[in-house]
Amino acid sequence: MTSATEPETPAARRPAATPRLIATDLDGTLLRDDHTVSDRTVAALAAAEAAGIEVFFVTGRPARWMDVVRDHVHGHGLAICANGAVVADLHDGGRFIEVRPLPEAAALAIVRAVRAAAPASAFAVERTTGIHYEPDYPPFRAEPGAGIASAEELLDGDGDHGGPIVKLLAFHPELAPDEFLDLARTVAGEHGSFTRSSPTALLEISGSGVSKASTLAQCCERRGIAPEEVVAFGDMPNDLEMLGWAGTSYAMANAHPEVLAATTHRTAANTDDGVAVVIEQILHGLPRP
Known part of the structure; x- marks a missing residue:
């Protein structure tokens, strides 16, 4: 070393x-x-x-x-x-x-799988035009232009939500960070690339291979x-x-x-x-x- x-x-x-x-x-x-x-x-x-x-x-x-x-x-x-x-x-x-975007269909599949496995999860959607998040998601910075709605609504392909998704974020208020990461990869890893950089249970999810x-x-x-x-x-x-x-x-x-x-x-x-x-x-x- x-x-x-x-x-x-x-x-x-x-x-x-x-x-x-x-x-x-x-x-x-x-x-x-x-x-x-x-x-x-x-x-x-x-x-x-x-x-x-x-x-x-x-x-x-x-x-x-x-x-x-x-x-x-x-x-x-x-x-x-x-x-x-x-x-x-x-x-x-x-x-x-x-x-290098995360497809909306993949993001929605991840939300559904992670929410089913860890129901207290809250999500944010980071797009090229800015971030939008669920009411229970704790914003880590003031984002005056952020939209607030359920992830399912934010990922509704028929809505006008801005540019491509660059990152999906998932937060859990109780699970340990690495425990949440392992769980999310197990239930939804086929749909994207999962990682984390926060000391809290905050996951960062990109498109597969990104x-x-x-x-x-x-x-x-x-x-x-x-x-x-x-x-x-x-x-x-x-x-x-x-x-x-x-x-x-x-x-x-x-x-x-x-x-x-x-x-x-x-x-x-x-x-x-x-x-x-x-x-x-x-x-x-x-x-x-």
Whole structure:
């Protein structure tokens, strides 16, 4: 196991291959607990881009919640949002470059199956035009334009509910988070991709095959970047596929146990600028011009 907080050695200082791209989650990873980007991290991101290493933010957040990092996307300006369902151009006001939707029929089948297995579940529907949710769903941010109705009504194909679905969310007030995730996958996994990133029992559901990893892989393929040339950072189950795909992956010290078990590299916690620590070590190991 390699730790970014251990004394520097050549092996600890640099990944197996000189990276061409850094992919990092935001909440619990790049951002501090107050949802800000530290000065040290801002400087590290800029230095990576100056060294010719692209940086991609890869997050479960919707594109409209990306203001906190908008000024720190260099070069390409792109971010992967909604767990891979959206690629947005942050240099162009968050304009959607690509959308990988969850079909309405699949979303409705998931709602019915999960509600039957866990009747206290409450749902929200995240579309390209914004979020709508059931009366019992606890909104985690003020969303003035949100519609409130049953999920069945929100998924009524005859209604005017906005653009394509990018994510279905399911919340349970009593079940443990991983218990709810396992249950939902068991009863409805054939209809979509299930994951979570919240400490509460809040599930995030995308179209089948849609994940941070699959969309990042597409973005890298278009750039001629191999997995071995990618360094990835994450802390929660929605990062697992991405961390497994990238050639070099780091779990934050504050990561979920599954993430810690699935990665061989560690870095400091998000509150201690763990991503910046590794970027600084990578840049220190690069040959001087």
